[in-house]
Amino acid sequence: MKAFAYVNATNEKDALAALVPERGKAVPIAGGQDLLSLMKDYILTPERVVNVKGLPTTIAVPVGPSADYAVVGAATRLADLAAHEAFRKAFPAIAEAAAEVGTPQIRNVGTVGGNLCQRPRCWYFRNEEFRCLKKGGARCFAVEGENQFHAIFGDAPCHIVHPSSLAVPLIAHEARIKVVGPSGEREVPAAEFFVMPDRKMYGENVLEPNELVTEVRIPIRPGVKSATYEVRYKQSHDWPIAFATAALTMTGDTVRSSRIVMGAVAPVPWRAEAAEKALAGKRVTEAVAMGAADAAVAEAKPMSGNGYKVQVVRTAVTRAILKAAGLLKA
């Protein structure tokens, strides 16, 4: 690992002061689960590493008629989010996703901010020998190489899938992400926080190098029923092969409106608006959920080695809808 200076910022102000506008020079570190492995492999070689574990660790879920949104601090550990009873009751899809990340050790150290900002798992990106498009090179090695875990949507010049399990249910719940930087703070809808490679090749979200995520705000909508369904290789601790979140606004057993978002299938969490249209006004049954899942994958364009992911995500969407409607207990 390249030598670096360590800044132990204890609050947001000190952390921001230690960051700089040039990409890659100074980087935040929270739990270090992702950042340290990138540094050990010389994929990132920052001069300065800034501890941001002093950012908020709040989990606040207000109750009552005036409750507007829940707040989760960026430095909240995934294990704490998964175990928070009121949060789990209000947002089962998000709590379930947090509970499924990696292993207990990873969840005890990894944070919400770090999970959202973790870098892609593409094996060419993670290997210092390959200078692909994302690292300033001229080609994407996945196109003619090993692409069995890559994107089936998006048709971008870089075919990563976004690695965050939290991002997908947060978008389904219309969460907003609070970002602070030298010129103040702004709130970005989670659906606009992640960006496609043709808009930004060297990063996966809207953050500038000297900006931080400080909290996530999730609207409280008592009528919404949500669930996440993940498909993993042999139920291992590894990232899901594909997954989906369904957030259904229901009257009785009929869907008034919904948000269906798929994960591990595109460079950003992928919203399935065709599935949402297919569900509108329908009573949820297995056939209706399968019809919506068919609509969700209709535009998929798999690469040479990942055609199997179309069926995997179709199943994930079907089961997420059934689970959110209370028709699947698994």
Ligand SMILES: Cc1cc2nc3c(=O)[nH]c(=O)nc-3n(C[C@H](O)[C@H](O)[C@H](O)COP(=O)(O)OP(=O)(O)OC[C@H]3O[C@@H](n4cnc5c(N)ncnc54)[C@H](O)[C@@H]3O)c2cc1C
């Ligand atoms: C075996 C294994 C299995 C895993 N499985 C899953 C899985 O199933 N699903 C999943 O989602 N993840 C999975 N992960 C990834 C893991 O969840 C993330 O690495 C972890 O959540 C990152 O959090 P951290 O706090 O350690 O981040 P760090 O490693 O400290 O940081 C990650 C990135 O975020 C940036 N960053 C951190 N905090 C902030 C902030 N507040 N503002 C702006 N930038 C910030 C850092 O600069 C860095 O680029 C797995 C990891 C391992 C090792």
Ligand code: SF4
């Ligand atoms: S998918 Fe993206 S990160 Fe992977 S090799 Fe292609 S350009 Fe690089």
